[in-house]
Amino acid sequence: MSTTTEARPGERREQAELARKCFYYMALMREVEDRIERKLYRQGKIVGGVYVGRGQEAISVGSALVAEEGDVLCPSHRDMGAFLIRGVPAWRILAQYMGRVDGLTRGRDGNMHMGDLKLNIIAIISALAATVPVAAGAALALRYQGKKNVALSYFGEGSTSLGHWHEGLNFASVQKLPVVFLCNNNQYAYSTPAEAQMACANVADRGPAYNMPAEIVDGNDALAVYEATRRAAAHARGGNGPYLLECKTFRMTGHSAHDAAHYVPQHLWDEWGKQDPIERLEARMLAEEWSAAEEIEAERARVRREVDEAVERAERSPLPDASTLLEGVYENQ
Numbered sequence: 001m002s003t004t005t006e007a008r009p010g011e012r013r014e015q016a017e018l019a020r021k022c023f024y025y026m027a028l029m030r031e032v033e034d035r036i037e038r039k040l041y042r043q044g045k046i047v048g049g050v051y052v053g054r055g056q057e058a059i060s061v062g063s064a065l066v067a068e069e070g071d072v073l074c075p076s077h078r079d080m081g082a083f084l085i086r087g088v089p090a091w092r093i094l095a096q097y098m099g100r101v102d103g104l105t106r107g108r109d110g111n112m113h114m115g116d117l118k119l120n121i122i123a124i125i126s127a128l129a130a131t132v133p134v135a136a137g138a139a140l141a142l143r144y145q146g147k148k149n150v151a152l153s154y155f156g157e158g159s160t161s162l163g164h165w166h167e168g169l170n171f172a173s174v175q176k177l178p179v180v181f182l183c184n185n186n187q188y189a190y191s192t193p194a195e196a197q198m199a200c201a202n203v204a205d206r207g208p209a210y211n212m213p214a215e216i217v218d219g220n221d222a223l224a225v226y227e228a229t230r231r232a233a234a235h236a237r238g239g240n241g242p243y244l245l246e247c248k249t250f251r252m253t254g255h256s257a258h259d260a261a262h263y264v265p266q267h268l269w270d271e272w273g274k275q276d277p278i279e280r281l282e283a284r285m286l287a288e289e290w291s292a293a294e295e296i297e298a299e300r301a302r303v304r305r306e307v308d309e310a311v312e313r314a315e316r317s318p319l320p321d322a323s324t325l326l327e328g329v330y331e332n333q
């Protein structure tokens with residue numbers, strides 16, 4: 001069965017290039033997170049909680065590839081693709097998780113409270129949904145500065161039942177701020193299924209309450225996420241206010257590395273296992289003849305090598321000296 005679509009030669013080249021970029025970053029994110037969750041954590045080299053975006057890679061990758069220079073990203077704990085695309089090298093992310101001096105917080109934090117204001121990445125905030133009004137505030141700042149930039153605000157469906165989330169969306173909409181709100185609806189907030197914490201069927205149903213355009217997107221299709229984010233960002237950049245995208249997906253692992261997720265019924269693992277975003281993109285690339293099977297295999301091997309080297313480099317980075325531990329914790333550094 002062929003799924004090829006008609007396209008001009010230039011357009012075809014662009015699509016192929018975009019698909020290859022999505023594939024590379026999704027494969028890189030999966031490989032880095034596999035090492036974190038399934039190796040380094042189990043070896044005791046990472047302490048504290050470990051959260052990954054397994055099965056959800058298409059969301060941060062497809063959307064962050066839309067971001068332009070000067071756009072602000074506010075990722076959640078399942079959006080490593082955004083860090084990689086923005087230019088944080090894999091070895092520094094691994095150093096961060098292992099608490100080493102070359103991590104983004106210089107070893108002050110064990111895992112994922114990382115950000116880099118030089119790259120316009122606002123650090124993840126642990127209190128769920130607290131990042132949403134921060135994204136709205138960043139968008140307000142962009143407007144004050146006269147910039148044509150947008151903020152991308154990432155969160156899970158569980159966060160949309162918290163007060164901060166509603167305040168953030170309301171404020172952004174009233175002020176017509178340039179924010180793209182990106183929900184990963186992976187159907188669980190830790191062990192709570194979505195239907196147990198929200199009375200509407202979709203997060204997108206919450207958009208009309210704020211007079212905000214809202215769309216449901218196939219969150220396991222990187223190209224669909226890219227396309228939807230491109231449209232939403234163009235809307236926001238054009239001064240038309242915020243936009244809500246609900247990316248339907250599934251968390252193909254526990255809530256965190258210590259959680260075997262026995263509460264998830266087997267049929268969901270089976271059904272969503274067939275929707276793996278990396279395998280789906282690979283199948284599309286082959287069907288559209290954007291890449292040959294050997295090229296895809298070579299890319300996977302390149303990613304594995306790259307991550308082998310990144311792990312080695314991160315492990316060579318020292319732990320911070322105890323005498324320096326208060327440096328940078330308060331505003332004086």
Ligand SMILES: Cc1ncc(C[n+]2csc(CCOP(=O)(O)OP(=O)(O)O)c2C)c(N)n1
Nearest residue numbers: 078126127128156157158159186188189190
């Ligand atoms: C205000 C608050 N309550 C509880 C937690 C603990 N917690 C961390 S992640 C999480 C689940 C989040 O679910 P969701 O928003 O759907 O995001 P997902 O992890 O599924 O991507 C919970 C309950 C927290 N960090 N902050």
Ligand SMILES: [Mg+2]
Nearest residue numbers: 156157188189
């Ligand atoms: Mg969730």
